[in-house]
Amino acid sequence: MPELPEVEVVRRGLAQWVTGREIASAEVLHPRAIRRHVPGADEFTARLKGREVLSAERRGKYLWLRLSGAEEALMAHLGMSGQLLVVDQDSPLEKHLRVRVRFEDGGPDLRFVDQRTFGHVMVTPLVGGVPEPISHIAPDPFEAVFDEAEFARRLRARHTEIKRALLDQSLISGVGNIYADEALWMARLHWARPTHTLTRPKIDELLGAVRTVMASALRAGGTSFDSLYVNVNGESGYFERSLEVYGRRDLPCSRCGTPIRREPFMNRSSYSCPRCQRRPR
DNA sequence: CGCGGATCCTGCCTGC
DNA sequence: TGCAGGCAGGATCCGC
Incomplete structure:
Protein backbone atom coordinates (compact mmCIF):
# COMPACT_ATOMS: atom_id res chain seq x y z
CA MET A 1 0.00 0.00 0.00
CA SER A 135 -3.36 17.60 -13.80
CA HIS A 136 -6.50 17.22 -11.66
CA ILE A 137 -4.50 15.96 -8.67
CA ALA A 138 -3.85 18.50 -5.91
CA PRO A 139 -0.29 19.18 -4.73
CA ASP A 140 0.88 17.05 -1.84
CA PRO A 141 1.53 18.64 1.57
CA PHE A 142 5.31 18.58 1.11
CA GLU A 143 5.25 20.67 -2.05
CA ALA A 144 6.09 24.36 -1.87
CA VAL A 145 2.99 25.14 -3.96
CA PHE A 146 0.67 23.45 -1.46
CA ASP A 147 -1.67 26.20 -0.28
CA GLU A 148 -2.95 25.64 3.29
CA ALA A 149 -5.58 28.37 3.17
CA GLU A 150 -6.91 27.03 -0.12
CA PHE A 151 -6.96 23.49 1.28
CA ALA A 152 -8.90 24.63 4.37
CA ARG A 153 -11.37 26.59 2.27
CA ARG A 154 -12.06 23.70 -0.10
CA LEU A 155 -12.23 21.19 2.76
CA ARG A 156 -14.87 23.17 4.62
CA ALA A 157 -16.89 23.58 1.44
CA ARG A 158 -17.24 19.81 1.20
CA HIS A 159 -20.20 17.93 2.60
CA THR A 160 -18.53 14.68 3.46
CA GLU A 161 -16.56 12.91 6.18
CA ILE A 162 -13.02 14.01 7.01
CA LYS A 163 -11.38 10.72 6.13
CA ARG A 164 -13.05 10.61 2.74
CA ALA A 165 -11.73 14.11 2.11
CA LEU A 166 -8.19 13.13 3.14
CA LEU A 167 -8.28 10.27 0.65
CA ASP A 168 -9.55 12.53 -2.15
CA GLN A 169 -6.46 13.16 -4.27
CA SER A 170 -8.02 16.21 -5.90
CA LEU A 171 -8.08 17.94 -2.50
CA ILE A 172 -4.74 16.78 -1.08
CA SER A 173 -2.56 14.12 -2.70
CA GLY A 174 -0.36 11.42 -1.24
CA VAL A 175 -2.56 10.35 1.69
CA GLY A 176 -3.87 6.78 1.73
CA ASN A 177 -5.69 4.60 4.25
CA ILE A 178 -2.73 4.07 6.58
CA TYR A 179 -1.56 7.63 7.04
CA ALA A 180 -5.12 8.97 7.08
CA ASP A 181 -5.83 6.79 10.13
CA GLU A 182 -2.53 7.72 11.77
CA ALA A 183 -3.00 11.47 11.22
CA LEU A 184 -6.62 11.40 12.46
CA TRP A 185 -5.49 9.61 15.62
CA MET A 186 -2.76 12.17 16.19
CA ALA A 187 -5.24 15.04 15.71
CA ARG A 188 -7.88 13.25 17.85
CA LEU A 189 -10.46 13.31 15.08
CA HIS A 190 -13.02 10.62 14.29
CA TRP A 191 -13.02 9.57 10.63
CA ALA A 192 -16.71 10.41 10.23
CA ARG A 193 -16.38 14.01 11.40
CA PRO A 194 -18.20 16.25 8.86
CA THR A 195 -15.69 18.46 7.05
CA HIS A 196 -17.82 21.60 7.24
CA THR A 197 -17.74 21.51 11.06
CA LEU A 198 -13.95 21.75 11.25
CA THR A 199 -12.40 25.03 12.39
CA ARG A 200 -9.37 26.49 10.67
CA PRO A 201 -7.09 25.78 13.69
CA LYS A 202 -8.28 22.15 13.74
CA ILE A 203 -7.62 21.81 10.02
CA ASP A 204 -4.12 23.21 10.52
CA GLU A 205 -3.56 20.74 13.36
CA LEU A 206 -4.68 17.87 11.15
CA LEU A 207 -2.43 19.04 8.32
CA GLY A 208 0.44 19.20 10.78
CA ALA A 209 -0.33 15.63 11.83
CA VAL A 210 -0.37 14.46 8.21
CA ARG A 211 3.06 16.00 7.65
CA THR A 212 4.48 14.70 10.94
CA VAL A 213 3.33 11.13 10.33
CA MET A 214 4.54 11.05 6.74
CA ALA A 215 7.88 12.67 7.49
CA SER A 216 8.42 10.16 10.28
CA ALA A 217 7.58 7.27 7.95
CA LEU A 218 9.95 8.63 5.35
CA ARG A 219 12.80 8.73 7.86
CA ALA A 220 12.11 5.05 8.61
CA GLY A 221 12.27 4.20 4.91
CA GLY A 222 8.51 3.71 4.61
CA THR A 223 5.96 1.25 5.96
CA SER A 224 5.71 -2.40 5.07
CA PHE A 225 3.64 -5.17 6.56
CA ASP A 226 3.25 -7.76 3.84
CA SER A 227 6.60 -7.27 2.09
CA LEU A 228 4.90 -6.12 -1.09
CA TYR A 229 6.17 -2.62 -0.67
CA VAL A 230 9.92 -2.37 -1.16
CA ASN A 231 12.44 0.20 -2.30
CA VAL A 232 14.22 -0.15 -5.63
CA ASN A 233 16.66 -2.61 -4.04
CA GLY A 234 13.84 -4.80 -2.75
CA GLU A 235 14.21 -3.73 0.89
CA SER A 236 11.32 -2.98 3.24
CA GLY A 237 10.96 0.04 5.52
CA TYR A 238 10.63 0.00 9.28
CA PHE A 239 7.71 2.31 9.98
CA GLU A 240 5.29 -0.51 10.74
CA ARG A 241 6.57 -0.66 14.30
CA SER A 242 5.70 3.03 14.73
CA LEU A 243 2.05 2.73 13.69
CA GLU A 244 -0.32 3.88 16.44
CA VAL A 245 -3.67 2.59 15.16
CA TYR A 246 -3.46 1.04 11.71
CA GLY A 247 -3.71 -2.74 11.91
CA ARG A 248 -3.76 -2.64 15.73
CA ARG A 249 -7.29 -3.83 16.46
CA ASP A 250 -7.82 -4.65 20.16
CA LEU A 251 -4.32 -3.46 21.08
CA PRO A 252 -4.11 -0.62 23.64
CA CYS A 253 -4.01 3.01 22.51
CA SER A 254 -0.60 4.41 23.47
CA ARG A 255 -2.25 7.57 24.84
CA CYS A 256 -5.05 6.15 26.99
CA GLY A 257 -4.84 2.34 26.93
CA THR A 258 -8.29 1.86 25.39
CA PRO A 259 -8.35 -1.01 22.85
CA ILE A 260 -8.13 0.21 19.26
CA ARG A 261 -11.28 -0.49 17.23
CA ARG A 262 -11.63 -1.51 13.63
CA GLU A 263 -14.66 -0.32 11.69
CA PRO A 264 -15.72 -1.02 8.09
CA PHE A 265 -15.18 2.05 5.96
CA MET A 266 -15.38 2.42 2.16
CA ASN A 267 -15.11 -1.35 1.63
CA ARG A 268 -11.96 -1.43 3.75
CA SER A 269 -10.98 -0.70 7.35
CA SER A 270 -10.69 2.30 9.59
CA TYR A 271 -8.74 2.04 12.84
CA SER A 272 -9.18 4.50 15.69
CA CYS A 273 -9.24 4.92 19.45
CA PRO A 274 -12.83 4.93 20.81
CA ARG A 275 -11.83 7.26 23.64
CA CYS A 276 -9.43 9.71 21.95
CA GLN A 277 -11.50 9.92 18.76
CA ARG A 278 -15.15 10.35 19.72
CA ARG A 279 -17.71 9.73 17.01
CA PRO A 280 -19.52 12.97 16.10
CA ARG A 281 -23.14 13.02 17.22
C1' DC B 1 -22.87 18.38 -10.18
C1' DG B 2 -21.51 16.37 -5.78
C1' DC B 3 -21.44 12.45 -3.28
C1' DG B 4 -21.03 7.55 -2.26
C1' DG B 5 -20.84 2.87 -3.52
C1' DA B 6 -19.20 -0.82 -6.66
C1' DT B 7 -15.46 -2.55 -9.11
C1' DC B 8 -10.97 -4.31 -10.54
C1' DC B 9 -7.12 -8.13 -9.10
C1' DT B 10 -4.31 -11.83 -6.75
C1' DG B 11 -2.40 -14.17 -2.82
C1' DC B 12 -2.58 -15.01 1.89
C1' DC B 13 -5.03 -16.28 5.86
C1' DT B 14 -8.82 -18.31 8.52
C1' DG B 15 -12.35 -21.46 9.48
C1' DC B 16 -15.09 -25.39 8.44
C1' DT C 1 -6.11 -31.69 3.47
C1' DG C 2 -8.87 -28.98 0.65
C1' DC C 3 -11.77 -25.48 -0.37
C1' DA C 4 -14.62 -21.36 0.25
C1' DG C 5 -14.74 -16.90 1.76
C1' DG C 6 -12.75 -12.73 3.76
C1' DC C 7 -9.39 -9.31 3.37
C1' DA C 8 -5.99 -5.97 1.57
C1' DG C 9 -7.20 -1.01 -1.18
C1' DG C 10 -6.20 3.48 -5.07
C1' DA C 11 -8.42 5.19 -8.64
C1' DT C 12 -12.14 5.14 -11.71
C1' DC C 13 -16.68 4.57 -13.14
C1' DC C 14 -21.54 4.95 -12.57
C1' DG C 15 -26.00 5.86 -10.48
C1' DC C 16 -28.79 8.76 -7.61
Whole structure:
Protein backbone atom coordinates (compact mmCIF):
# COMPACT_ATOMS: atom_id res chain seq x y z
CA MET A 1 0.00 0.00 0.00
CA PRO A 2 2.47 2.58 -1.11
CA GLU A 3 1.50 6.08 -0.06
CA LEU A 4 3.55 9.25 -0.30
CA PRO A 5 6.50 8.20 1.92
CA GLU A 6 6.90 4.84 0.19
CA VAL A 7 6.70 6.41 -3.26
CA GLU A 8 9.25 9.02 -2.23
CA VAL A 9 11.64 6.27 -1.12
CA VAL A 10 11.27 4.70 -4.57
CA ARG A 11 11.73 8.07 -6.29
CA ARG A 12 15.02 8.62 -4.47
CA GLY A 13 16.21 5.20 -5.53
CA LEU A 14 15.35 5.90 -9.15
CA ALA A 15 17.05 9.30 -9.00
CA GLN A 16 20.20 7.54 -7.83
CA TRP A 17 20.19 4.51 -10.11
CA VAL A 18 18.36 5.46 -13.31
CA THR A 19 18.89 9.15 -14.10
CA GLY A 20 21.44 9.91 -16.77
CA ARG A 21 20.96 6.53 -18.44
CA GLU A 22 19.72 5.88 -21.98
CA ILE A 23 16.88 3.43 -22.53
CA ALA A 24 17.79 0.65 -24.96
CA SER A 25 14.44 -1.14 -25.02
CA ALA A 26 11.23 -1.73 -23.14
CA GLU A 27 9.10 -4.84 -23.01
CA VAL A 28 5.50 -5.15 -21.85
CA LEU A 29 4.81 -8.55 -20.31
CA HIS A 30 1.23 -7.88 -19.20
CA PRO A 31 -1.11 -5.57 -21.13
CA ARG A 32 -3.00 -4.49 -18.01
CA ALA A 33 0.11 -2.72 -16.72
CA ILE A 34 -0.12 -0.20 -19.58
CA ARG A 35 -3.94 0.00 -19.80
CA ARG A 36 -3.78 3.79 -19.31
CA HIS A 37 -1.33 4.10 -22.17
CA VAL A 38 -4.05 4.33 -24.81
CA PRO A 39 -1.90 3.85 -27.97
CA GLY A 40 -0.89 0.39 -26.72
CA ALA A 41 2.20 -1.65 -25.97
CA ASP A 42 4.06 -1.23 -29.27
CA GLU A 43 3.69 2.53 -29.17
CA PHE A 44 4.75 2.51 -25.50
CA THR A 45 8.01 0.71 -26.22
CA ALA A 46 8.68 2.80 -29.34
CA ARG A 47 8.28 6.03 -27.37
CA LEU A 48 10.86 4.92 -24.78
CA LYS A 49 13.62 3.60 -27.02
CA GLY A 50 16.66 5.88 -27.17
CA ARG A 51 15.41 8.35 -24.55
CA GLU A 52 17.62 9.45 -21.69
CA VAL A 53 16.20 9.65 -18.17
CA LEU A 54 16.72 13.23 -17.00
CA SER A 55 15.21 13.17 -13.51
CA ALA A 56 12.87 11.33 -11.14
CA GLU A 57 9.93 13.36 -9.83
CA ARG A 58 6.82 12.84 -7.74
CA ARG A 59 3.47 14.34 -6.80
CA GLY A 60 1.47 12.50 -4.15
CA LYS A 61 1.55 8.81 -5.00
CA TYR A 62 2.51 9.30 -8.65
CA LEU A 63 6.10 9.32 -9.78
CA TRP A 64 7.62 9.90 -13.17
CA LEU A 65 10.91 9.84 -15.04
CA ARG A 66 11.39 12.91 -17.20
CA LEU A 67 12.72 11.95 -20.63
CA SER A 68 15.07 13.66 -23.08
CA GLY A 69 13.63 15.06 -26.31
CA ALA A 70 9.95 15.98 -26.22
CA GLU A 71 8.46 17.16 -22.92
CA GLU A 72 7.37 13.69 -21.84
CA ALA A 73 7.76 11.32 -18.94
CA LEU A 74 7.47 7.67 -18.06
CA MET A 75 4.88 7.87 -15.29
CA ALA A 76 4.06 5.17 -12.76
CA HIS A 77 1.43 4.56 -10.11
CA LEU A 78 2.21 1.61 -7.86
CA GLY A 79 -1.38 0.88 -6.91
CA MET A 80 -1.49 -1.59 -4.04
CA SER A 81 1.33 -3.93 -4.86
CA GLY A 82 3.47 -2.28 -7.54
CA GLN A 83 7.24 -2.27 -7.26
CA LEU A 84 9.83 -0.47 -9.34
CA LEU A 85 12.98 -2.50 -8.95
CA VAL A 86 16.49 -1.81 -10.16
CA VAL A 87 17.99 -5.27 -10.64
CA ASP A 88 20.89 -6.78 -12.55
CA GLN A 89 19.91 -7.59 -16.12
CA ASP A 90 20.91 -11.22 -15.60
CA SER A 91 18.72 -11.77 -12.53
CA PRO A 92 15.76 -14.15 -13.02
CA LEU A 93 12.48 -12.63 -14.19
CA GLU A 94 10.08 -11.99 -11.34
CA LYS A 95 6.82 -13.95 -11.29
CA HIS A 96 4.75 -10.77 -11.55
CA LEU A 97 7.06 -8.83 -13.86
CA ARG A 98 4.85 -6.55 -15.97
CA VAL A 99 7.24 -4.16 -17.73
CA ARG A 100 10.97 -4.45 -18.23
CA VAL A 101 13.19 -1.53 -19.26
CA ARG A 102 16.76 -2.16 -20.39
CA PHE A 103 19.52 0.39 -20.76
CA GLU A 104 22.26 1.03 -23.31
CA ASP A 105 25.00 0.91 -20.68
CA GLY A 106 24.28 -2.77 -19.97
CA GLY A 107 23.71 -1.91 -16.31
CA PRO A 108 20.76 -2.98 -14.16
CA ASP A 109 17.22 -3.10 -15.54
CA LEU A 110 14.30 -1.05 -14.32
CA ARG A 111 11.49 -3.54 -13.69
CA PHE A 112 7.84 -2.90 -12.90
CA VAL A 113 6.59 -5.83 -10.83
CA ASP A 114 2.97 -5.86 -9.68
CA GLN A 115 1.12 -8.81 -8.17
CA ARG A 116 -2.40 -7.37 -7.93
CA THR A 117 -2.19 -5.25 -11.11
CA PHE A 118 -3.77 -2.12 -9.67
CA GLY A 119 -0.67 -0.19 -10.64
CA HIS A 120 0.19 1.04 -14.10
CA VAL A 121 2.83 2.82 -16.16
CA MET A 122 2.52 5.06 -19.21
CA VAL A 123 4.41 7.54 -21.35
CA THR A 124 2.70 10.91 -21.20
CA PRO A 125 3.26 14.59 -22.07
CA LEU A 126 4.34 16.98 -19.33
CA VAL A 127 2.23 20.11 -19.00
CA GLY A 128 3.89 22.73 -16.83
CA GLY A 129 6.22 20.02 -15.56
CA VAL A 130 3.35 17.74 -14.45
CA PRO A 131 2.10 14.65 -16.33
CA GLU A 132 -1.05 15.54 -18.23
CA PRO A 133 -3.23 12.71 -16.80
CA ILE A 134 -2.69 13.91 -13.23
CA SER A 135 -3.36 17.60 -13.80
CA HIS A 136 -6.50 17.22 -11.66
CA ILE A 137 -4.50 15.96 -8.67
CA ALA A 138 -3.85 18.50 -5.91
CA PRO A 139 -0.29 19.18 -4.73
CA ASP A 140 0.88 17.05 -1.84
CA PRO A 141 1.53 18.64 1.57
CA PHE A 142 5.31 18.58 1.11
CA GLU A 143 5.25 20.67 -2.05
CA ALA A 144 6.09 24.36 -1.87
CA VAL A 145 2.99 25.14 -3.96
CA PHE A 146 0.67 23.45 -1.46
CA ASP A 147 -1.67 26.20 -0.28
CA GLU A 148 -2.95 25.64 3.29
CA ALA A 149 -5.58 28.37 3.17
CA GLU A 150 -6.91 27.03 -0.12
CA PHE A 151 -6.96 23.49 1.28
CA ALA A 152 -8.90 24.63 4.37
CA ARG A 153 -11.37 26.59 2.27
CA ARG A 154 -12.06 23.70 -0.10
CA LEU A 155 -12.23 21.19 2.76
CA ARG A 156 -14.87 23.17 4.62
CA ALA A 157 -16.89 23.58 1.44
CA ARG A 158 -17.24 19.81 1.20
CA HIS A 159 -20.20 17.93 2.60
CA THR A 160 -18.53 14.68 3.46
CA GLU A 161 -16.56 12.91 6.18
CA ILE A 162 -13.02 14.01 7.01
CA LYS A 163 -11.38 10.72 6.13
CA ARG A 164 -13.05 10.61 2.74
CA ALA A 165 -11.73 14.11 2.11
CA LEU A 166 -8.19 13.13 3.14
CA LEU A 167 -8.28 10.27 0.65
CA ASP A 168 -9.55 12.53 -2.15
CA GLN A 169 -6.46 13.16 -4.27
CA SER A 170 -8.02 16.21 -5.90
CA LEU A 171 -8.08 17.94 -2.50
CA ILE A 172 -4.74 16.78 -1.08
CA SER A 173 -2.56 14.12 -2.70
CA GLY A 174 -0.36 11.42 -1.24
CA VAL A 175 -2.56 10.35 1.69
CA GLY A 176 -3.87 6.78 1.73
CA ASN A 177 -5.69 4.60 4.25
CA ILE A 178 -2.73 4.07 6.58
CA TYR A 179 -1.56 7.63 7.04
CA ALA A 180 -5.12 8.97 7.08
CA ASP A 181 -5.83 6.79 10.13
CA GLU A 182 -2.53 7.72 11.77
CA ALA A 183 -3.00 11.47 11.22
CA LEU A 184 -6.62 11.40 12.46
CA TRP A 185 -5.49 9.61 15.62
CA MET A 186 -2.76 12.17 16.19
CA ALA A 187 -5.24 15.04 15.71
CA ARG A 188 -7.88 13.25 17.85
CA LEU A 189 -10.46 13.31 15.08
CA HIS A 190 -13.02 10.62 14.29
CA TRP A 191 -13.02 9.57 10.63
CA ALA A 192 -16.71 10.41 10.23
CA ARG A 193 -16.38 14.01 11.40
CA PRO A 194 -18.20 16.25 8.86
CA THR A 195 -15.69 18.46 7.05
CA HIS A 196 -17.82 21.60 7.24
CA THR A 197 -17.74 21.51 11.06
CA LEU A 198 -13.95 21.75 11.25
CA THR A 199 -12.40 25.03 12.39
CA ARG A 200 -9.37 26.49 10.67
CA PRO A 201 -7.09 25.78 13.69
CA LYS A 202 -8.28 22.15 13.74
CA ILE A 203 -7.62 21.81 10.02
CA ASP A 204 -4.12 23.21 10.52
CA GLU A 205 -3.56 20.74 13.36
CA LEU A 206 -4.68 17.87 11.15
CA LEU A 207 -2.43 19.04 8.32
CA GLY A 208 0.44 19.20 10.78
CA ALA A 209 -0.33 15.63 11.83
CA VAL A 210 -0.37 14.46 8.21
CA ARG A 211 3.06 16.00 7.65
CA THR A 212 4.48 14.70 10.94
CA VAL A 213 3.33 11.13 10.33
CA MET A 214 4.54 11.05 6.74
CA ALA A 215 7.88 12.67 7.49
CA SER A 216 8.42 10.16 10.28
CA ALA A 217 7.58 7.27 7.95
CA LEU A 218 9.95 8.63 5.35
CA ARG A 219 12.80 8.73 7.86
CA ALA A 220 12.11 5.05 8.61
CA GLY A 221 12.27 4.20 4.91
CA GLY A 222 8.51 3.71 4.61
CA THR A 223 5.96 1.25 5.96
CA SER A 224 5.71 -2.40 5.07
CA PHE A 225 3.64 -5.17 6.56
CA ASP A 226 3.25 -7.76 3.84
CA SER A 227 6.60 -7.27 2.09
CA LEU A 228 4.90 -6.12 -1.09
CA TYR A 229 6.17 -2.62 -0.67
CA VAL A 230 9.92 -2.37 -1.16
CA ASN A 231 12.44 0.20 -2.30
CA VAL A 232 14.22 -0.15 -5.63
CA ASN A 233 16.66 -2.61 -4.04
CA GLY A 234 13.84 -4.80 -2.75
CA GLU A 235 14.21 -3.73 0.89
CA SER A 236 11.32 -2.98 3.24
CA GLY A 237 10.96 0.04 5.52
CA TYR A 238 10.63 0.00 9.28
CA PHE A 239 7.71 2.31 9.98
CA GLU A 240 5.29 -0.51 10.74
CA ARG A 241 6.57 -0.66 14.30
CA SER A 242 5.70 3.03 14.73
CA LEU A 243 2.05 2.73 13.69
CA GLU A 244 -0.32 3.88 16.44
CA VAL A 245 -3.67 2.59 15.16
CA TYR A 246 -3.46 1.04 11.71
CA GLY A 247 -3.71 -2.74 11.91
CA ARG A 248 -3.76 -2.64 15.73
CA ARG A 249 -7.29 -3.83 16.46
CA ASP A 250 -7.82 -4.65 20.16
CA LEU A 251 -4.32 -3.46 21.08
CA PRO A 252 -4.11 -0.62 23.64
CA CYS A 253 -4.01 3.01 22.51
CA SER A 254 -0.60 4.41 23.47
CA ARG A 255 -2.25 7.57 24.84
CA CYS A 256 -5.05 6.15 26.99
CA GLY A 257 -4.84 2.34 26.93
CA THR A 258 -8.29 1.86 25.39
CA PRO A 259 -8.35 -1.01 22.85
CA ILE A 260 -8.13 0.21 19.26
CA ARG A 261 -11.28 -0.49 17.23
CA ARG A 262 -11.63 -1.51 13.63
CA GLU A 263 -14.66 -0.32 11.69
CA PRO A 264 -15.72 -1.02 8.09
CA PHE A 265 -15.18 2.05 5.96
CA MET A 266 -15.38 2.42 2.16
CA ASN A 267 -15.11 -1.35 1.63
CA ARG A 268 -11.96 -1.43 3.75
CA SER A 269 -10.98 -0.70 7.35
CA SER A 270 -10.69 2.30 9.59
CA TYR A 271 -8.74 2.04 12.84
CA SER A 272 -9.18 4.50 15.69
CA CYS A 273 -9.24 4.92 19.45
CA PRO A 274 -12.83 4.93 20.81
CA ARG A 275 -11.83 7.26 23.64
CA CYS A 276 -9.43 9.71 21.95
CA GLN A 277 -11.50 9.92 18.76
CA ARG A 278 -15.15 10.35 19.72
CA ARG A 279 -17.71 9.73 17.01
CA PRO A 280 -19.52 12.97 16.10
CA ARG A 281 -23.14 13.02 17.22
C1' DC B 1 -22.87 18.38 -10.18
C1' DG B 2 -21.51 16.37 -5.78
C1' DC B 3 -21.44 12.45 -3.28
C1' DG B 4 -21.03 7.55 -2.26
C1' DG B 5 -20.84 2.87 -3.52
C1' DA B 6 -19.20 -0.82 -6.66
C1' DT B 7 -15.46 -2.55 -9.11
C1' DC B 8 -10.97 -4.31 -10.54
C1' DC B 9 -7.12 -8.13 -9.10
C1' DT B 10 -4.31 -11.83 -6.75
C1' DG B 11 -2.40 -14.17 -2.82
C1' DC B 12 -2.58 -15.01 1.89
C1' DC B 13 -5.03 -16.28 5.86
C1' DT B 14 -8.82 -18.31 8.52
C1' DG B 15 -12.35 -21.46 9.48
C1' DC B 16 -15.09 -25.39 8.44
C1' DT C 1 -6.11 -31.69 3.47
C1' DG C 2 -8.87 -28.98 0.65
C1' DC C 3 -11.77 -25.48 -0.37
C1' DA C 4 -14.62 -21.36 0.25
C1' DG C 5 -14.74 -16.90 1.76
C1' DG C 6 -12.75 -12.73 3.76
C1' DC C 7 -9.39 -9.31 3.37
C1' DA C 8 -5.99 -5.97 1.57
C1' DG C 9 -7.20 -1.01 -1.18
C1' DG C 10 -6.20 3.48 -5.07
C1' DA C 11 -8.42 5.19 -8.64
C1' DT C 12 -12.14 5.14 -11.71
C1' DC C 13 -16.68 4.57 -13.14
C1' DC C 14 -21.54 4.95 -12.57
C1' DG C 15 -26.00 5.86 -10.48
C1' DC C 16 -28.79 8.76 -7.61
